[in-house]
Amino acid sequence: xxxxxxxxxxxxxxxxxxxxxxxxxxxxxxxxxxxxxxxxxxxxxxxxxxxxxxxxxxxxxxxxxxxxxxxxxxxxxxxxxxxxxxxxxxxxxxxxxxxxxxxxxxxxxxxxxxxxxxxxxxxxxxxxxxxxxxxxxxxxxxxxxxxxxxxxxxxxxxxxxxxxxxxxxxxxxxxxxxxxxxxxxxxxxxxxxxxxxxxxxxxxxxxxxxxxxxxxxxxxxxxxxxxxxxxxxxxxxxxxxxxxxxxxxxxxxxxxxxxxxxxxxxxxxxxxxxxxxxxxxxxxx
Amino acid sequence: xxxxxxxxxxxxxxxxxxxxxxxxxxxxxxxxxxxxxxxxxxxxxxxxxxxxxxxxxxxxxxxxxxxxxxxxxxxxxxxxxxxxxxxxxxxxxxxxxxxxxxxxxxxxxxxxxxxxxxxxxxxxxxxxxxxxxxxxxxxxxxxxxxxxxxxxxxxxxxxxxxxxxxxxxxxxxxxxxxxxxxxxxxxxxxxxxxxxxxxxxxxxxxxxxxxxxxxxxxxxxxxxxxxxxxxxxxxxxxxxxxxxxxxxxxxxxxxxxxxxxxxxxxxxxxxxxxxxxxxxxxxxxxxxxxxxxxxxxxxxxxxxxxxxxxxxxxxxxxxxxxxxxxxxxxxxxxxxxxxxxxxxxxxxxxxxxxxxxxxxxxxxxxxxxxxxxxxxxxxxxxxxxxxxxxxxxxxxxxxxxxxxxxxxxxxxxxxxxxxxxxxxxxxxxxxxxxxxxxxxxxxxxxxxxxxxxx
Numbered sequence: 176x177x178x179x180x181x182x183x184x185x186x187x188x189x190x191x192x193x194x195x196x197x198x199x200x201x202x203x204x205x206x207x208x209x210x211x212x213x214x215x216x217x218x219x220x221x222x223x224x225x226x227x228x229x230x231x232x233x234x235x236x237x238x239x240x241x242x243x244x245x246x247x248x249x250x251x252x253x254x255x256x257x258x259x260x261x262x263x264x265x266x267x268x269x270x271x272x273x274x275x276x277x278x279x280x281x282x283x284x285x286x287x288x289x290x291x292x293x294x295x296x297x298x299x300x301x302x303x304x305x306x307x308x309x310x311x312x313x314x315x316x317x318x319x320x321x322x323x324x325x326x327x328x329x330x331x332x333x334x335x336x337x338x339x340x341x342x343x344x345x346x347x348x349x350x351x352x353x354x355x356x357x358x359x360x361x362x363x364x365x366x367x368x369x370x371x372x373x374x375x376x377x378x379x380x381x382x383x384x385x386x387x388x389x390x391x392x393x394x395x396x397x398x399x400x401x402x403x404x405x406x407x408x409x410x411x412x413x414x415x416x417x418x419x420x421x422x423x424x425x426x427x428x429x430x431x432x433x434x435x436x437x438x439x440x441x442x443x444x445x446x447x448x449x450x451x452x453x454x455x456x457x458x459x460x
Numbered sequence: 461x462x463x464x465x466x467x468x469x470x471x472x473x474x475x476x477x478x479x480x481x482x483x484x485x486x487x488x489x490x491x492x493x494x495x496x497x498x499x500x501x502x503x504x505x506x507x508x509x510x511x512x513x514x515x516x517x518x519x520x521x522x523x524x525x526x527x528x529x530x531x532x533x534x535x536x537x538x539x540x541x542x543x544x545x546x547x548x549x550x551x552x553x554x555x556x557x558x559x560x561x562x563x564x565x566x567x568x569x570x571x572x573x574x575x576x577x578x579x580x581x582x583x584x585x586x587x588x589x590x591x592x593x594x595x596x597x598x599x600x601x602x603x604x605x606x607x608x609x610x611x612x613x614x615x616x617x618x619x620x621x622x623x624x625x626x627x628x629x630x631x632x633x634x635x636x637x638x639x640x641x642x643x644x645x646x647x648x649x650x651x652x653x654x655x656x657x658x659x660x661x662x663x664x665x666x667x668x669x670x671x672x673x674x675x676x677x678x679x680x681x682x683x684x685x686x687x688x689x690x691x692x693x694x695x696x697x698x699x700x701x702x703x704x705x706x707x708x709x710x711x712x713x714x715x716x717x718x719x720x721x722x723x724x725x726x727x728x729x730x731x732x733x734x735x736x737x738x739x740x741x742x743x744x745x746x747x748x749x750x751x752x753x754x755x756x757x758x759x760x761x762x763x764x765x766x767x768x769x770x771x772x773x774x775x776x777x778x779x780x781x782x783x784x785x786x787x788x789x790x791x792x793x794x795x796x797x798x799x800x801x802x803x804x805x806x807x808x809x810x811x812x813x814x815x816x817x818x819x820x821x822x823x824x825x826x827x828x829x830x831x832x833x834x835x836x837x838x839x840x841x842x843x844x845x846x847x848x849x850x851x852x853x854x855x856x857x858x859x860x861x862x863x864x865x866x867x868x869x870x871x872x873x874x875x876x877x878x879x880x881x882x883x884x885x886x887x888x889x890x891x892x893x894x895x896x897x898x899x900x901x902x903x904x905x906x907x908x909x910x911x912x913x914x
Binding site for chain 2: 303
């Protein structure tokens with residue numbers, strides 16, 4: 176019986192090993208080499224120890240990219256998508272079905288739109304001669320070069336617009352699962368609406384919140400297309416978060432090894448953030 | 461049950477084998493001809509090289525070589541992405557093209573990586589090699605001293621200026637500044653005497669990548685007598701008086717005298733198009749330090765045609781810092797035809813390159829794409845020289861300098877772009893910029909490969 180199970184599982188194991196685990200280990204290994212797309216290093220890969228990492232931590236560009244990544248993460252993922260998603264889900268709770276559907280479809284439209292299309296929509300909206308400036312001029316304001324003057328705010332808003340629906344749906348499902356009887360019991364005990372929310376509802380949906388925050392965080396750490404299309408990481412380096420920095424090192428400067436090392440740092444940031452959420456919310460997954 | 465399962469397995473095995481065979485590389489096209497793949501970068505909508513190939517050149521070659529089927533496969537991508545894609549293609553014999561168009565600044569890196577075939581043996585038997593401009597040959601020679609490409613197009617850089625605006629401001633036309641101060645003074649005069657005009661445009665926005673290094677910083681630096689890289693001891697020069705002076709000039713233009721364009725224009729990746737397709741034709745830009753290829757914007761079929769353009773716009777040589785020898789300077793780049801080391805039809809590829817470089821074909825290509833020709837005898841062809849600005853652009857090649865033929869150049873160039881932008885926006889003083897550049901280059905190339913100029 177046991178042997179048969181191994182036999183039947185082996186194809187999937189082999190595939191996983193070949194296409195998933197091997198590349199992962201290779202990535203880890205390449206971070207310690209001078210792997211390059213072109214040049215002498217491309218013909219002659221060498222193990223260079225921690226040099227990529229020492230270079231990285233000495234690079235002021237890298238440090239500021241990490242800082243920007245955290246800002247982007249905090250405002251577009253945690254504050255933006257999670258909080259806004261929760262508020263939307265709460266507001267829609269126990270509203271009429273038609274209303275829920277109507278609002279739901281609008282929010283989800285942002286989520287189902289492919290990232291590249293979202294980026295183009297926002298460029299069209301915020302560009303110097305874009306829709307938003309046309310409206311502003313129509314009501315008598317001076318046009319503003321949004322993508323140049325407020326680049327970080329622009330990409331954060333675009334990412335919130337794109338991602339909020341996901342959080343909203345997760346929270347809707349979680350809130351629907353909160354038993355009515357518990358809330359009714361709280362009402363009978365004389366709890367106020369705020370107390371019910373913070374003391375009863377929130378603790379029950381805590382698990383969903385942490386799971387959602389982790390998913391949204393990992394998703395946001397991987398945002399590339401949106402920013403690359405909207406600002407290219409600029410102006411200057413104002414919106415160069417780690418994925419863009421990594422791309423520039425790997426595909427503009429052709430230093431693949433260095434780029435791979437940066438990707439490991441991204442992985443660490445994602446892991447640390449996830450652990451922090453779990454610790455902070457006292458949830459075990 | 462088992463019988464049919466076995467049948468299914470056998471069928472699937474055959475299916476897999478057949479598809480794998482169909483996928484494997486195959487240089488025979490359907491009619492038994494050998495397929496010669498040619499790869500180059502297409503900028504997208506206006507692909508002048510494609511127009512050139514389609515104008516009958518390929519047909520003619522195929523007629524002369526009935527056994528060869530030339531397959532033109534442009535890669536539509538930005539410059540940076542093109543280099544990545546081509547490098548990945550050349551890595552494997554399965555995907556390597558037979559003829560590849562290489563930017564001369566990537567040629568050395570790709571040669572060092574072992575992606576390209578040295579051409580020296582073939583060149584010695586090729587009579588036309590002597591007709592290629594001598595100066596350009598250093599651009600296709602790698603660090604190992606071997607030649608890896610045949611220069612196919614070239615370019616020069618200089619000062620574009622609006623003759624109309626110069627006349628309005630009472631500046632001399634034709635203009636030929638003798639040193640940097642005269643350039644700056646002209647820009648200041650324009651600022652004082654005209655209204656709503658950008659006096660001097662130089663690329664400083666990181667979004668424009670290599671243009672910042674080559675069109676701005678190197679055009680200045682190589683006119684001071686200092687260089688980025690010392691070929692004699694193979695070290696990067698990270699600190700020199702020339703570098704500081706170049707940074708100072710950028711600071712003067714953008715930060716002190718404020719004669720540069722609006723930052724919202726110059727920081728965007730579209731700044732070149734805005735400058736040459738909108739500002740110049742609208743008489744809103746007086747001077748721009750940029751490349752010879754911009755002239756094609758104003759041609760009849762260009763993006764922003766200007767009638768009698770030579771009466772309205774001029775192309776002056778970029779002076780050296782204090783007018784020292786040779787008086788003017790240009791950086792030069794351009795593209796070359798090369799053969800990947802993993803190409804499977806090298807002989808045929810070489811035939812095709814020779815064919816493309818024949819005088820008529822080479823001139824015809826320059827006529828279609830507006831770049832400079834790489835042959836010495838091009839200047840004898842009237843229709844070539846009579847194009848607007850062709851004579852000046854071609855003449856500046858005499859003082860052409862090339863970017864360092866070193867693998868690390870792209871990474872060093874990125875460091876330059878960062879500090880140049882910071883200087884222009886006033887975030888770094890020129891002195892601090894030198895220090896930051898020094899630290900940055902030491903990090904990417906290793907301190908042992910750098911030096912400070914005496």
